[in-house]
Amino acid sequence: GGNPDAGSQSGTSGDSGSAVKDTLVVAVPDAPSYMDPQVQAAIATFRVTTQMFDRLVSLDNDMNLVPGLAESWDVIDDKTTVFHLRQGVKFHNGEEMTSEDVKYSLERCIASSGVNYNYLIIDTITCDDDYTVTITTKEPFNALLPRLTLDAASIICKSADSSPEEFNRHPVGAGPYKFVSWELGGDVVLEAFEDYYKGAPAVKRVIFRTIPEAINRSIGLETGEVDLAYDLGITDLESLAGNDKVTTLTTPSNTVWYLGMNVQKAPLDNVKVRQAIAYALNPQDYIDIVFSGEATLARNTMLPAGVEGYAPDTVTYDYNVETAKALLAEAGYPDGFATTLWCADSQVMRDSAVVIQEQLRQIGINAEVKTMEQGQYYSETGKGEQDLFIMSKTSIDPDSMLRAMYHTEAFGLSGNRSFWATPETDEMMDKASTTTDKAEALELYKQIQTIVAENVPLVPIAIEHLNAGMQSNVKGFGLYPGKSHYIYGTYFE
Amino acid sequence: MADKNDVILEVRNLKKYFKSPTGTLHAVDGVNFSIRKGETLGLVGESGCGKSTIGRLILGLHQATSGEILFNGRNICEMNKKQLHALRSDLQIIFQDPFSSLNPRMSIGEIIGEPLLIHNKVHGKAELNAEVARLMDVVGLSARLFNAYPHELDGGRRQRVGIARALSLKPQFIVCDEPVSSLDVSIQAQVLNLLKDLQAEFGLTYLFITHDLSVVKFFSDKIAVMYLGQLVETADSTELFQNTLHPYSQALLSAIPAPSSRQKMQRVKLIGELQSPIDPEPGCRFAKRCLYAKERCTGQDLALRDFGKGHFCACCQAGELAGNPNFN
Amino acid sequence: MATDVNKKKKSQAAAVWRRLKKNKMAILGLVILALIIFFALFANFFFDYDTMVIQQSAALRLKPPSAEHWLGTDEVGRDILARIVHGARISLPVAFITIAIATVVGGLLGAIAGYGSKRVDNVIMRIMDVFLAIPSILLSIALVAALGTSMTNMVLAISISNIPPFARIVRSAVLTIKNEEYIEAARAIGASDKRIILKHILPNCMAPIIVQATLSIAGSILAIASLSFIGLGISPPTPEWGSMLSTGRQYFRAAWWVCAFPGLAIMLTILSLNLLGDGLRDALDPKLKN
Amino acid sequence: MYKFILKRLVMLIPVLLGVSFIVFSILSFTPGDPVEMRLGENYSEEAYNAMREEMGLNDPFLVRYVKYIVDAVQGDFGTSYRTSNPVVEELAARLPNTILLSVVAMFFAILVGIPLGVISATHQYSAVDNVSMVGALFGVSMPNFWLGLMLIVIFASGLGWFPSSNFDSWKSIVLPAITLSVNSLAMITRMTRSSMLETIRQDYIRTARAKGLKESVITIKHALRNAMIPIVTTVGLQFGFSLGGAVLVETVFAWPGIGRLLVECIKLKDTPVVVACVLVLATMFSIINLCIDILYAFLDPRIRAQYKTAKR
Amino acid sequence: MDDKKKLETAAPEGSAPYAQAPDTLLDIRDLRVEYHTDEDVVYAVNGLDLTIGKGESLGLVGETGAGKTTTALSVLRLIADPPGKIVDGEIWFEGENMLRAKPGRLREIRGSKISVIFQDPMTSLNPVYSVGDQIAEVIHQHEKCSREEGRKKAGDMLEMVGIPRARYDEYPHQFSGGMKQRVVIAMSIACSPELILADEPTTALDVTIQAQVLELMSELKEKLRTSLLLITHDLGVVAQVCDRVAIMYAGEIVESGTIAEVFDHPHHPYTIGLFGSIPSLDETAEKLKPIRGQMPDPTVLPEGCAFAPRCPYAVETCRAQRVEMTSAGGTHLVRCLAHQGVFQAPELMEEVRHGR
Ligand SMILES: Nc1ncnc2c1ncn2[C@@H]1O[C@H](COP(=O)(O)OP(=O)(O)OP(=O)(O)O)[C@@H](O)[C@H]1O
Ligand SMILES: Nc1ncnc2c1ncn2[C@@H]1O[C@H](COP(=O)(O)OP(=O)(O)OP(=O)(O)O)[C@@H](O)[C@H]1O
Ligand SMILES: [Mg+2]
Ligand SMILES: [Mg+2]
Secondary structure, three states: OOOOOHHHHHHHHOOOOOOOOOEEEEEEOOOOOOOOOOOOOOHHHHHHHHHHOOOOEEEOOOOOEEEOOEEEEEEEEOOEEEEEEOOOOEOOOOOEOOHHHHHHHHHHHHHOOOOHHHOOOEEEEEEEEOOEEEEEEOOOOOOHHHHHOOHHHOOEOHHHOOOHHHHHHOOOEOOOEEEEEEOOOOOEEEEEOOOOOOOOOOOOEEEEEEOOOHHHHHHHHHHOOOOEEEOOOHHHHHHHHOOOOEEEEEEEEEEEEEEEEOOOOOOOOOHHHHHHHHHHOOHHHHHHHHOOOOEEEOOOOOOOOOOOOOOOOOOOOOOOHHHHHHHHHHHOOOOOOEEEEEEEOOHHHHHHHHHHHHHHHOOOOEEEEEEEOHHHHHHHHHHOOOOEEEEEEEOOOHHHHHHHHHOHHHEHHHOEOOOOOOHHHHHHHHHHHHOOOHHHHHHHHHHHHHHHHHHOOEEEEEEEEEEEEEEOOEEOOOOOOOOOOOOOOOEEO | OOOHHHEEEEEEEEEEEEEEOOEEEEEEEEEEEEEEOOOEEEEEOOOOOOHHHHHHHHHOOOOOOEEEEEEOOEEHHHOOHHHHHHHOOOEEEEOOOOOOOOOOOOOHHHHHHHHHHHOOOOOHHHHHHHHHHHHHHHOOOOHHHHHOOHHHOOHHHHHHHHHHHHHOOOOOEEEEEOOOOOOOHHHHHHHHHHHHHHHHHHOOEEEEEEOOHHHHHHHOOEEEEEEOOEEEEEEEHHHHHHOOOOHHHHHHHHOOOOOOOOOOOOOOOOOOOOOOOEOOOOEOOOHHHOOOOOHHHEOOOOOOEEOOOOOEEOOOOOOOHHHOOOOO | OHHHHHOOOOOHHHHHHHHHHHOHHHHHHHHHHHHHHHHHHOHHHHOOHHHHHOOOOHHHOOOOOOOOOOOOEOOOOOEHHHHHHHHHHHHHHHHHHHHHHHHHHHHHHHHHHHHOOHHHHHHHHHHHHHHHOOOHHHHHHHHHHHHOOOHHHHHHHHHHHHHHHHHHHHHHHHHHHHOOHHHHHHHHOOOOHHHHHHHHHHHHOHHHHHHHHHHHHHHHHHHHHHHHHOOOOOOOOOOOHHHHHHHHHHHOOOOOHHHHHHHHHHHHHHHHHHHHHHHHHHHHOHHHOO | OHHHHHHHHHHHHHHHHHHHHHHHHHHHOOOOOHHHHHHOOOOOHHHHHHHHHHOOOOOOHHHHHHHHHHHHHOOOOOEOOOOOOEHHHHHHHHHHHHHHHHHHHHHHHHHHHHHHHHHHHHOOOOHHHHHHHHHHHHHHHOOHHHHHHHHHHHHHHHOOOOOOOOOOOOHHHHHHHHHHHHHHHHHHHHHHHHHHHHHOOOHHHHHHHHOOOOHHHHHHHHHHHHHHHHHHHHHHHHHHHHHHHHHHHHHHHOOOOHHHHHHHHHHOOOHHHHHHHHHHHHHHHHHHHHHHHHHHHHHOHHHHHHHHHHHO | OOHHHHHHHOOOOOOOOOOOOOOEEEEEEEEEEEEEOOOOEEEEEEEEEEEEEOOOEEEEEOOOOOOHHHHHHHHOOOOOOOOEEEEEEEEEEOOEEHHHOOHHHHHHHEOOOEEEEOOOOOOOOOOOOOHHHHHHHHHHHHOOOOHHHHHHHHHHHHHHOOOOHHHOOOOHHHOOHHHHHHHHHHHHHOOOOOEEEEEOOOOOOOHHHHHHHHHHHHHHHHHHOOEEEEEEOOHHHHHHHOOEEEEEEOOEEEEEEEHHHHHHOOOOHHHHHHHHHOOOOOOOOOOOOOOOOOOOOOOOOOOOOOOHHHOOOOOHHHHHOOOOOEEOOOOOEEOOOOOOOOOOOHHHHHHHHHOO
16 A cells, blocks of 8 residues: 555655655564565564555555555445456566456465455455456455455565465565565665656665664664654653654554453453443543553544544443442442453553553452463463453454454454353344445444443453654654554655 | 411402593502501501502491401401491591591581490480590590680691590591691690500500601501502511611611701612502512612512511512612 | 680681671671661561552652652652562562572582482483573573463572572582591491481581572572563562563653662662672682682 | 594583473473464464464474474474574574674673783782772672663763664674673673682792792783683683573664574464574583683693593 | 881891801891781791801701791792781891892892792692793793793703603693602702792602602702702701701791701700600600690780790790890800700700700
8 A cells, every 4th residue: 555645745855866865764663574464464564564565445544545556446236346456557576467466465365364364254356357356255245445455455466476485585566665685683675666656755765673672762763873763652752752853743543452351251241340340440540651641542432533433432431439349349249359360461561451450459359460472362362261351452444343342253363352242233243244324334333332332341441542753854754543654655855 | 477366457468449531540459468456557658559548448438349358357348338337436547637537517526426426325415525525535635625616726636636536436446547747746746645645545456557757667566668559568667677678668768868967868769750550560560660670570460578577578689689789 | 726715616607707797898788688688578567568569640650759759650650669679579589489499409409419329410410411501591581481470480480590500519519528538537437328418518518509599599689680671570560670670661761760770779689699699608718718 | 632522512412402302392381372373363263273284283292392303403493483484594694693792792891801800809909909899799780681771871862872772883782792791791800800819829820920020921921821711611601691691682772683582482482493592502502611611721731631531 | 117227227247146157148137027817917927037158058947837938938028918018127138138129129039049949849830831931931031042042941950850851841730749849949940049948848749759859959059059948847858958957936046056056956945845756767765755735826926935835944034035046156046045044944954965
């Protein structure tokens, strides 16, 4: 994908003299594990690959659906969509993109166990001619387009994929930047693709550099050794604000933090207990402490504010220790109880755990924090071993979010780690995703949000903000709520 | 030889070999001697010739490679643990270095009393303390040292502690492994006098190991001269000094500087230095350093030959050399 | 010395203490350590756990040192001094326990290797060699990461990585002492092997063991902090110095006190143990002293 | 001598087998599953099974271990569970960085530590001695990750003299190397001092002085050379520690070395990488120890003689 | 620093309390050395006077801790400081006060004019350099010569002490104790010194080797005509090698004279006790006559005569006042009140008259 209107900007101000830098050093917190976007859904990888691969359709930084490699598309029926590909699009190796590449890429994506969970709904992909592709889904499905904007749906060059290892080492896409080198654990170097169909990028060279410590990324910005840094420490943002050589950006993301409760385990199977917990949480304090105030209240829904169907405050649990205690007593736990609170070993999770643990302590719930490695955490919580757990979920469409959180079919690893679902809500969700009537869908989503808020299998707490800092001479960069920001469109002043 | 009944210790063809990275070390290589009750045998020789090893073998601290050690007619080499344990009451040792032979973490009273405890010779603490006090008195240690630690004592007193420990079990036989060589002359004299007194009082038998010939002459009834794991000459001490037969004994005797303004040293020259005891060649071990060495000295091992009056010598030329102007 | 007997009778321990007392640095170490232990023991008396150590307050976030909060507050508004004082209740016992385990197990292995037959020695020491070939911190990390982060696992991991050095030291001490003449003297009076080990060998290799133990406690504290620092520590909200540092480091630039003081606490503790260890080494082995 | 070296290298084999076995078992018999780690947040049962089969995790432990060793002997250390890259490549990308960091740090520690220790010893109780001993004490007691943070704040953030993380110029190694070297530097200084103090009390130093030699000659030619053995031992040990300590320092300074990789991989149960990493570290450590032993022989003819007799 | 003036004004020939040969080489006067340890002050040498003539060999005899080594080390100012301190005294060597010599000058003298042989040959050679090089080192230090010349000369020295030149490149550990001691001797004579300080050169050696080394030293002394200060606690060694002897007790000389004077008629009760302690090879005595008691604690020396507490003849006066050396005829000096006639000790006089 790419910023649809960035091309013109780069065209006008990209080459204003030889003094202007043309290498952009980007500091990222995690090293990518792959250069192939279809192995693993890992943000570290996507942050690089999104510069190299375009998708059929994209979302711009304001979450609007814009054409990508597909110039246009026709929705034939509730299961079939026809995409008209852009002609003359070149891959980095000079080959022209055809429908074969698209079919190949999407099938490859569906075959990849690490990323295919969003695409299993797709039934067939057919090449009608060189520039037309038809996609049919197994069931009626109205969220296909947003799914195709994800990085896993990147279009790769079929002929370059002789083997997964080879492709991982020499990825070839049709994005604005082409791959130059990748030092394991170190720099990834990309180079401008002059034949990019939206026009050559202004910045000729991009270096992604892994700097795990937030503080080091800030210092790198101050000392001028990086041009752009993602995910700065929030306290550092404040001090960087006073530095006129550095500018910072923040924007709400599509990532919602929540406190999950495994309803299969006592006493969390008791809705009163869950509600008590919801009342006991003080989200504002949570935000103040964990995000230094830099986050948005989730307002009892898992949908991020920018996403369709967002229905805040259908049911409210305003922070109230007394109500919480009363509910607990009603549920038969006047003195509280002991439980465990699981989290993965990341800064935000650990901080969240500490804060929530403390807030729960106020109503007598004694939660022992169990920290584990991320991978292990996801798999263990998928098995339903946990009691309380802290997690976040990013989504760009209501279906993927609500289905993953509340649908029976998503129990466990697929996302529903609270193991709460009712046939009623399941049906409502299925209906909402298949109807072509947008109003109906929105109404269904609102109802679902009300029901789940009443049952509180999880308490949405905060919508995370994204941030980045850059040298003041870096212009044109915007934050993409899905976290894998586009470099295309960025230029030096 | 002496009346068999009198003999308290007899060593027969005793051998002790050690394995070393470069070969087999013949520390003791076929030694024969016997000691009568109440007698002192002085064992002299250069450093590393195997004197201490003999002492340890007698105590059963080393396992002999071959040979017999008969103590009151019983072979120590074939004793089991229990018998050895019982033997300790009759057989004791005093070590050369009074500094390293006392456990620095134990008080004097504990050190002297330890054997009594181990062998259950006393009952109750009071009896133990009384016995220790008695022993301390015997060796001339003042009673207030009971709770002192070895490092607070000087060499002479420490050696007295070692002697008291050896005496505690009332042994018949004591191996004295250079008990005075690390002491100053005046202290040395005190300790030697003490050992002599104790012998007179308790009828002790000593194997007295030393490298100091003047001490050995003063102290011993009989002397055995050792060279590289073998005995080269044994005799009564006066006999040995008057009628030295072996060139090595001769050299040893002549090497003692006399503390007198009139008597100048007439040293018998030795060639080179002490040889390695590792894989020695057969024949006279001393031949390489001997002024009188002849062809016949090498090739075959030599046994001690009787020269009368209890005088034995292992030199194949013994007796013939008397005429040599350099000899005596 | 001959005239010493006129002076007061002294046991070995008293002599060591007397020498140690002369060493100003060692006493400084001892005093610091005693203070740390004192505050750790009576931590609840000074700072209530529930209200001061784990109670959070968004309003008090990252306040610099002041009269109320001598060392400032951390990212969730808890008093850093209180947490440091309570943190000692984790670091010290864990360190002491790990070293106790390592001393006993390592000491036993070392003693067996040193006193036993050549073959036993060989088997034990070759196994120790394998462990020694892995940098100890890595071994701890691997064990904790693999077993999961908990106090027990941490104790286990650090103990295991401390065993080989102890075994080595005790073994070499036993080997030297085994050849001392007083051991031979003990055998000559008929002492059993058990008596020789317990009464003669062990008391005499206490010096290197004590020194190694003191210095290893320091190492162990550092290891605990290191593990916590890379996120393998004790679970929150338990105050632990290393994890305080680790969580604090992202606020470090804006609020230096969140990292500076826990780090100083670690350093001070290790420093005191090092001072004491050095002093003990000198006091236990007068030879080493000039 | 060659025979000695050869013998030591042969002895390395059981040690490395032991090391690999330990690490392999730690990773195999503890909770956590590399497949889950790799699949991330959402995956299906089939995907899981397929990947497990693909990664060869369905074999019994011993079979996997033996397979790994057989392959490793042939130079194939497998592919990373995490990235599917050949382990050899993963290591090749980071190992030089760690070696560079450790070597620079040790070099610094040696170059500063030994002279400082010598001066302290020859000027016992002087101001230099006191200052360097107090400094060394702090150096020994300082957690290096904390020191790293301090240095970053002072020299990178505050003064801006040096970068705080991995960059290309020589400047970027300054802070991490200093951080990593501080403990070693302190240990080496202390060891040099005490070893020198011990040596300068030896009789042969008195002999040298009685010959009328200059103090500097006595110190360097006669004392230092004899004091070197424990110093060299310390240097060797410290090299080992610095390889371990690199884990933390690399984390603090974002140094793309083997230490950081290792921690990551242990957490992710990336067994091939971890085992290879630890093997490499253990080999390096053992080889350093061997070098130290060889150095002993150069320093001391008595040890040289021992090696020669051991040859027979 | 009031002793500074004293040191400067004192003339080399000064007013020693005893007659002094005109060809004195070394003259030690009123030497006092202390060791300041953590706990105590050890008074190692307390007002020691000693002279050695050119070509003369003097034996210095005394028990452990008497201060013999300290005295020898003081001559070349080799006392380790701390803890040792030369607190008072003068050491005149060829008209120069060694205690005031500049470091550079001191280094010139060390090894070339005065050399030392230490007690323990096992430890006094540097284990990491070849023996030849260690000998050559002292030659290069004091004489201008090329590498080859130095090497040749060092080889000569080795041969002189009876070690084949071929062993030049071997290391100390390859040598036996006696050979090492010979190397040390070779080193000490390499620059033809005027005075050799030999500190118990044979104590660590076996009897036969000891005899070889002593013989070698006597030979060299004859050949090179150097003076020798031979420190030992073995009266036999002194008798065999030295011209004169000085008996030392608790940091001071208690008796000195020619071998004949002292050995035939020892005057001082300590000397008499010393002779009584050694078993004689000639006569078979049933018992030895040891001195009772031990050396005094050097940190708290007795007030008066240091030997008084152990002396069978001592009277109150002995414990009260410091005793000076007085002549006992010829060059024989003794430090004893009984011999000064302060009190009557008929048994002592009997012993002395009887002699040995
Ligand atoms: N336990 C042992 N293992 C190996 N070799 C030994 C052992 N004990 C003694 N030896 C060797 O046996 C030889 C004789 O040693 P021993 O101690 O008996 O000599 P010694 O005559 O007592 O010498 P010294 O006068 O030095 O005490 C020496 O070469 C010594 O190195
Ligand atoms: N470095 C030192 N520190 C403290 N005391 C010392 C030191 N060196 C010697 N002394 C003490 O000084 C006194 C004289 O020692 P010195 O070595 O001169 O005696 P010595 O006559 O040479 O004895 P030995 O026969 O044992 O060699 C002794 O009491 C000794 O303990
Ligand atoms: Mg012996
Ligand atoms: Mg001396």
